[in-house]
Amino acid sequence: MKFRLGCDLAYQVTEETVFIFNVEVAKLPRHIGLTETLSVSPSIEPLRYVAPGNGNRYLRYLASPGPFSLSYSAEVDLDVYRADPTTVRETDIRDLPLDALPYLLPSRFVPSDRLADFALKEFGDFPRGHMRVSAICSWIYQNIDYVRGSSDSETTATEILIQRAGVCRDFAHLGIAFCRALGIPARLVSCYAFGLHPADFHAVFEAYLDGRWWLFDGTRQAALDGLVRIGVGRDAAEIAFATPFGNMEPGPIAIRIERADGQPEPEPRTTEAISTEDPAASGGAL
Structure with missing residues (x-):
């Protein structure tokens, strides 16, 4: 598309x-x-x-x-890659590429070590693989309210779990925290998101499963097959769209994304596993 x-x-x-x-x-x-x-x-x-x-x-x-x-x-x-989510398995720690390590460890906004007991209790019994990460997203969608202004640039995944409200980056941070607590490498993704209203820089996350990075979005606000990546990182500290050093006042911001053929938005796909990065790229350059 x-x-x-x-x-x-x-x-x-x-x-x-x-x-x-x-x-x-x-x-x-x-x-x-x-x-x-x-x-x-x-x-x-x-x-x-x-x-x-x-x-x-x-x-x-x-x-x-x-x-x-x-x-x-x-x-x-x-050009997205699609798969049956029931066929996408978790990669054992012993088989992970070593450069996946940064995405297994706690980071500034993702203190996954503090959420390990909670993650194991809630998601430890789910089948290992794409379906378990999907269950994490469903839990976040059902238990965390999407409320603009409910968090700020300093809010961590632990705080979101306590206050039960946040925005897209908070939903993604919490999903990443649960994944890492379960031994699944996960990273934050910034993107242009087709179907997101109002249009904005969107934050989702990817989990490393079966030798490939797969997209997930706990907010369910945009189609996974309409996410055009900007950057990836351990958390939001690494992929801010703008980082100023000095004195300035931000003005108007406008973000846009549309189909080049002018066709209307499709219904979000929720039954397929979606990836936009090939194994060759993710295996050696995480």
Whole structure:
């Protein structure tokens, strides 16, 4: 499915500020025919950096006082991999690639070690594999309320479990925490999400099962086969769409994604296992 997408970000800079952005579509084999344009005002040449291993694409700008804006547009054909979820098994710890280790350990917003007893009690008896991670997502959807403004950039998965309310990144953090507590590597994914209303940068998570990363979304707000990846990381600290260092005031933000052929949104698919990264990529570059 071909998508047309992008974002417009605006700021009022009060003193010289360094901006680091992560808004460009990831260059994956299953992101076919990616074309993109990027512009900033005033015109500044960025310093570009592609993170080894995960391929996150970072841009750094040094902005002077005054208005500063960034506009990004892209078109990409998303070629998703589909499977019967009952056939997707968990990978034993002894068989995991060693570079999966960061996605098994606790991280800043995902203190999975503190949730191990809870995860084992709730999900320990489910069949190991895609179906167990799906059960985790169902539990989150049924027990955590999606409430805008109920959390902030410092909220952890443990706090979300206690307060029982959060936004997309919190749903993803909690899913990752439960997975890691059960010995399943899991990581946060930022993406453009087709069918998400209102449009926004969306956070979901991937679990490493049967030699491949599989997508999951506890919010159930967008179709898994309409998620165009931007970045991946241990948690939200590693994949913020904008990280400023200096004094500035954020202005309007606009995110967009639509089908390039103009067709309406399909119903979200909930019966298939969905992946957008091939085993060759995930096995050696997690």
